[in-house]
Amino acid sequence: MSVPTEVIMSQHYDVAAVRQNFPAAEHVVYLDSGFQTPLSRPVKEAYERFLQEGFETAGPKQVWLNRLEETRAKVASLLGAKPHEIAFTKNTSESMNIAANALPLRAGDKVLMIEGDHPNNAYAFLNLQRKGVEIVFIPMTEVVNAESFRPYIDDRTRAISMSHVTFHAGHRFDVESVGGLCAQRDLYFVVDVMQGIGVVPIDAKAMKATFIGSGTHKGLLVPQGLGLLYWDATRIELEPAYLAAASLASPPADFIARADNMALPATAGRFELGNFNLPAVQGLGAALDFIDQVGIENIQNHCFDLGDDLIARLDGLGVGLVGPREREHRAPHIYVIALPAAEWLDYFTRTGIRVSPERDGIRVSFGMFNTTADIDRLVEAIRARNAPAMPQARTAVLSKLG
Structure with missing residues (x-):
């Protein structure tokens, strides 16, 4: 799976160059670094x-x-x-x-x-x-x-x-x-x-x-x-x-x-x-x-940007987020989507998306190599399976948020 150049730009570092060091990221949408990061070339x-x-x-x-x-x-x-x-x-x-x-x-x-x-x-x-x-x-x-x-x-x-x-x-x-x-x-x-x-x-x-x-x-x-x-x-x-x-x-x-x-x-x-x-x-x-070489602050800020994008995309789908939303209180790279793991994990696996089940949903965890294209694939997969229920789900989430 190649990633178009326009979706790998970052204001923090050359994500395309970093991503080349993680070959697994080209074969699967790897959103599971909170479980284990794929092996990199330097290691x-x-x-x-x-x-x-x-x-x-x-x-x-x-x-x-x-x-x-x-x-x-x-x-x-x-x-x-x-x-x-x-x-x-x-x-x-x-x-x-x-x-x-x-x-x-x-x-x-x-x-x-x-x-x-x-x-x-x-x-x-x-x-x-x-x-x-x-x-x-x-x-x-x-x-x-x-x-x-x-x-x-x-x-x-x-x-x-x-x-x-x-x-x-x-x-x-x-x-x-x-x-x-x-x-x-x-x-x-x-x-x-x-x-x-x-x-x-x-x-x-x-x-x-x-x-x-x-x-x-x-x-x-x-x-x-x-x-x-x-x-x-x-x-x-x-x-x-x-x-x-x-x-x-x-x-x-x-x-x-x-x-x-x-x-x-x-x-x-x-x-x-x-x-x-x-x-x-x-x-x-x-x-x-x-x-x-990449810079720990740069990695953190890149993951924060990905997280901001993920949260906005989930809001657009009417799908909830488990845990804090504000940067001050959230980790930059770990997000749990309020989708029942028992119903969704196998589906994501079949569609080539690697995530983890957690207590209250599906955990998405970014690494330094992830891009907005990975989020696109995840969102497309959710939309494809859940499209008929989206309006009702969005109403429920907005009601819960007050």
């Missing part, structure tokens, strides 16, 4: 280089580890952090579990979370109930900020954990104000940035986050199996719940464990275990270079 080439090096030399491990540290520095730059504050993990879930279990929480302590937030963030903390920690969920509303949490904080509250962007409706919460509240009240603050990273600019210091967890297979363009963990290195009291030789300040050169050698480094390496997913880390290095 594929980084994997191929790793495989070729291993094939030809049996593995230049020190070269690979040097590249790992280069990638660690790139991740730190993306998050406004220092390289020694970044650890590599398997995925978001592992990152959130490391964070939850590193907090010095005791029986009777309380953690605040958001009802309906991502389950793998919630379960990491719900598991602490076995220690007597109380988990309290506050209501999810279109706007969540410091004032949303303030009434629930008492003398037993020790931490807040939340997502930056929601996966199921595209909320973009005011994590900076919540982080400010945590700093005022001396609370630990844990943030899941999986749905926003790579599209939404993130500043760990502005968030005042204790931990930030993420995977890399969405906005960071790398296949599944690699995660990230930011740790505020001033929080030296936070220690891992499990330990390996690689976690130590001075791993034993003779590979003999000793009880008097268990000191932890003053780096996020204390949270790392054993061998790394080296091919994925090198893929991530290439992905971060690619994202940096």
